[in-house]
Amino acid sequence: MHAVERTKAFLKAAFPGGARLYRRVRKAQQALGARTRGMGVIFSDIYRNNLWADPESVSGRGSTLARTEAIRRELPAVLQSVGARSLLDAPCGDFNWMRHVDLRGVEYTGADVVPELVARNLRTHGDRGRSFVVADVTRDRLPRADVILCRDCFIHLSFRDIHAALANFKRSGSRYLLATTHVSVSENEDTRTGGWRSVNLQSPPFNFPQPRQLIVEDAELGKCLGLWSLAELEVGRRSVATR
Numbered sequence: 282m283h284a285v286e287r288t289k290a291f292l293k294a295a296f297p298g299g300a301r302l303y304r305r306v307r308k309a310q311q312a313l314g315a316r317t318r319g320m321g322v323i324f325s326d327i328y329r330n331n332l333w334a335d336p337e338s339v340s341g342r343g344s345t346l347a348r349t350e351a352i353r354r355e356l357p358a359v360l361q362s363v364g365a366r367s368l369l370d371a372p373c374g375d376f377n378w379m380r381h382v383d384l385r386g387v388e389y390t391g392a393d394v395v396p397e398l399v400a401r402n403l404r405t406h407g408d409r410g411r412s413f414v415v416a417d418v419t420r421d422r423l424p425r426a427d428v429i430l431c432r433d434c435f436i437h438l439s440f441r442d443i444h445a446a447l448a449n450f451k452r453s454g455s456r457y458l459l460a461t462t463h464v465s466v467s468e469n470e471d472t473r474t475g476g477w478r479s480v481n482l483q484s485p486p487f488n489f490p491q492p493r494q495l496i497v498e499d500a501e502l503g504k505c506l507g508l509w510s511l512a513e514l515e516v517g518r519r520s521v522a523t524r
Contacts, residue, residue, distance in 0.1 A: 369426035419445035465503025
């Protein structure tokens, strides 16, 4: 008998409510499996199989030109307001919309955990003042930048991995974080990395202060890009709940 079936049979026979216990064990095993697969494997699978199924962008419909109109229009002014000369776009995805943003005078580095995507970006969009690197935002060393743009990333990460990414951003010595936040969300829910749900960075377990600036991307959904000073963010393991 297969090991999983033996475990299932044993729990059912030995314990009242064994089926519920078995489901809890399997859920824990699956969560552990997702973590041990690693970010690269999870998001490479999404990229290779176009699991977000958008015809314009393999990074999903949030990276289409229609859904990035506000940020394409307002991002240059935000960067200028803080005197930014360098921008780390992490994750950069397929660079579908960013290539239309006026970044004159700003050194751009796009980072993504999917090697094939980074290689494609380098071939198609690499240029003087624009580079791309393979990096896992939760653990790999990141270049220092005046602003880290982390758009549509935390919505796909577990609380544990969001915490790790924030700590890694602070370790980079970068100055500002420009990140997606859904101001209409009153209570954050955890998810497995690679999943999806909206995240409000000002609500527990993150408790960010008021952003210095806010770009409203979708008023109906409450989707915004908030700008925070990384030096002012308290990122502690105890402040972030994990499953």
